[in-house]
Amino acid sequence: MKIRYYQKKPGSKVFKTQYVKIMCFFVGRALAAVSKVDQEVKEEIATLPEGFTFMLKILPYGPSLAVTYQQKRLRYEGGNYPEEQADVVIMIKNIEAAFLLFTFQEGTALAFCRDRMAVKGDLTTAMAIVRCLNIVETYLLPKFLAKKALKRYPEWNFFRKHLGRIVIYFRTLTGI
Amino acid sequence: MKEYYEFFCPVKMVVGHKALDHIPYELDSLGAKHPMFITDQGVVSAGLLKHVENAFKNSGMIIGPVFDEVPADSSLTVVNQLASLYQDQSCDSIIAIGGGSVIDTAKGVNIVVSEQATDLMKFTGAGALKKPLKPFIVIPTTAGTGSEVTLVAVIADHEKDQKMLFTSYFLLPNLAVLDSRMTLTLPPHLTAATGMDALTHAVEAYSCLGKNPLSDAYAFQAIGLISQHLIPVTKNPQDKERRLQMAQASTMAGIAFSNSMVGLVHTLGHTIGAICHVPHGMAMSILLPFVLEYNLKNDPSGDYQQNISQLLLPLLGDEVYASTKHEYRADKVITYIKRMKEQLYQLTKMPRTLKETGKVEEAQLEEIAQASLGDASITYNPVEVEFKEALAVLKSAY
Numbered sequence: 001m002k003i004r005y006y007q008k009k010p011g012s013k014v015f016k017t018q019y020v021k022i023m024c025f026f027v028g029r030a031l032a033a034v035s036k037v038d039q040e041v042k043e044e045i046a047t048l049p050e051g052f053t054f055m056l057k058i059l060p061y062g063p064s065l066a067v068t069y070q071q072k073r074l075r076y077e078g079g080n081y082p083e084e085q086a087d088v089v090i091m092i093k094n095i096e097a098a099f100l101l102f103t104f105q106e107g108t109a110l111a112f113c114r115d116r117m118a119v120k121g122d123l124t125t126a127m128a129i130v131r132c133l134n135i136v137e138t139y140l141l142p143k144f145l146a147k148k149a150l151k152r153y154p155e156w157n158f159f160r161k162h163l164g165r166i167v168i169y170f171r172t173l174t175g176i
Numbered sequence: 177m178k179e180y181y182e183f184f185c186p187v188k189m190v191v192g193h194k195a196l197d198h199i200p201y202e203l204d205s206l207g208a209k210h211p212m213f214i215t216d217q218g219v220v221s222a223g224l225l226k227h228v229e230n231a232f233k234n235s236g237m238i239i240g241p242v243f244d245e246v247p248a249d250s251s252l253t254v255v256n257q258l259a260s261l262y263q264d265q266s267c268d269s270i271i272a273i274g275g276g277s278v279i280d281t282a283k284g285v286n287i288v289v290s291e292q293a294t295d296l297m298k299f300t301g302a303g304a305l306k307k308p309l310k311p312f313i314v315i316p317t318t319a320g321t322g323s324e325v326t327l328v329a330v331i332a333d334h335e336k337d338q339k340m341l342f343t344s345y346f347l348l349p350n351l352a353v354l355d356s357r358m359t360l361t362l363p364p365h366l367t368a369a370t371g372m373d374a375l376t377h378a379v380e381a382y383s384c385l386g387k388n389p390l391s392d393a394y395a396f397q398a399i400g401l402i403s404q405h406l407i408p409v410t411k412n413p414q415d416k417e418r419r420l421q422m423a424q425a426s427t428m429a430g431i432a433f434s435n436s437m438v439g440l441v442h443t444l445g446h447t448i449g450a451i452c453h454v455p456h457g458m459a460m461s462i463l464l465p466f467v468l469e470y471n472l473k474n475d476p477s478g479d480y481q482q483n484i485s486q487l488l489l490p491l492l493g494d495e496v497y498a499s500t501k502h503e504y505r506a507d508k509v510i511t512y513i514k515r516m517k518e519q520l521y522q523l524t525k526m527p528r529t530l531k532e533t534g535k536v537e538e539a540q541l542e543e544i545a546q547a548s549l550g551d552a553s554i555t556y557n558p559v560e561v562e563f564k565e566a567l568a569v570l571k572s573a574y
Binding site: 089091110114115118119120123124126128150151152 | 180181182300301303304341384385386437550551552554555556558559560
């Protein structure tokens with residue numbers, strides 16, 4: 001007796017994927033920018049070995065961002081960096097989890113605690129990068145959004161918060 | 177609702193009086209007949225290895241190779257040597273008998289022999305293991321670390337003076353055997369320290385950001401058992417029934433924290449252990465009430481107070497819980513834990529403060545606070561912690 005069945009292609013979540021791709025681009029550029037401007041980030045990354053690469057990837061096939069530590073700064077490597085060459089990879093398990101994170105409905109720490117992410121590589125270094133990402137969020141987001149993303153909104157002085165924000169935005173948009 | 181969590185505990189528990197005698201059957205179920213035994217001199221001198229050897233009578237299985245010199249804090253060199261011995265002797269499984277160091281060493285050996293590697297270093301961090309490991313049985317001889325149900329191994333590289341962390345679901349043993357005989361000879365000061373370690377696991381699992389209903393159930397029950405049995409068994413170490421209850425509590429606390437992680441107590445405790453070599457359970461006992469106070473004072477959401485308040489029920493029972501006003505319950509939990517510490521000090525001289533350990537100088541507190549910020553567990557603490565806050569907690573615990 002012949003069994004009736006069907007197969008179909010899974011399709012894709014176009015809007016969410018494109019949104020996350022754009023956010024990955026900005027976050028990657030912003031990580032590079034804060035590494036040049038913010039003292040706290042400079043101290044966090046100071047212990048990284050030269051050539052160290054961190055990657056944030058959305059499973060199974062991206063988008064992604066990668067940054068490399070070179071000459072005391074982070075350099076944005078784009079969204080096509082080969083995963084096997086990265087030293088630490090934070091993998092967000094699916095596009096829905098990434099969308100929650102990048103729309104600030106769930107903070108980075110909470111997303112981590114809720115097992116939305118897996119880490120490949122050294123956990124201690126991954127934590128240092130997560131702290132840098134928190135600083136990036138503080139610079140890029142208005143206070144009411146940043147408070148959702150962070151455990152505690154930091155108390156920064158005027159120059160760091162406002163002038164720093166202008167510089168970070170400028171460097172993020174221009175890539176300088 | 178955006179809540180999401182993961183819970184995983186595939187470890188089979190074999191629990192009770194004479195539980196060891198089920199090991200040959202369980203080995204056969206796993207398709208194994210030639211296990212390597214890994215233990216330490218403490219277990220041997222306490223006569224505990226004899227119980228395990230006796231369990232193999234009538235089984236027809238050879239007992240050995242037996243390695244009984246695992247150092248405290250485990251060792252990368254020993255792991256690599258044991259892996260060579262495993263291959264040379266054509267073993268097909270591993271039995272670990274001991275505390276956290278023995279179990280972690282055995283986990284490390286299992287990585288090397290299963291991946292057919294020669295060096296454990298290639299598998300540090302998370303995500304390095306891709307397939308199940310060899311059959312692995314754990315027989316804990318302390319009632320504290322919960323290593324028999326955790327997916328983590330910490331192994332010291334003494335040459336580079338650093339500790340390496342291995343994390344994988346594949347590190348979980350196939351079987352954990354809780355036999356009341358295996359903790360009977362645990363000295364009172366270790367009973368106290370490991371018991372408080374288990375209490376800290378359960379409290380942090382219940383109150384940190386990774387908490388979930390399944391781990392809460394284990395943590396809640398563990399806290400009740402520890403509250404009932406830790407002080408009495410410290411006074412009367414030969415009480416088999418209480419020893420079994422504490423072993424179960426420790427395993428339940430291990431299941432809880434393995435699935436919801438821990439927070440600031442472990443963040444600071446790991447660093448104090450690494451820098452000042454304060455034993456882990458002792459550090460947990462000292463820090464627990466001070467971290468609870470810090471988190472309670474600084475959590476704006478009120479969730480932490482809610483969570484800690486609920487722990488008054490397993491700690492002091494339904495009558496005390498019902499008769500205590502809601503806003504005072506969390507403080508009563510902390511007061512009770514401090515009282516437990518005081519009682520354990522009277523019984524075993526277990527230090528109540530960092531200064532009493534004799535191993536921590538006040539001048540080291542800044543170094544400890546700075547180094548602790550790199551510990552991954554800090555992410556799970558419900559309240560943000562920076563250098564000055566970590567230092568303040570350490571000073572209050574000093």
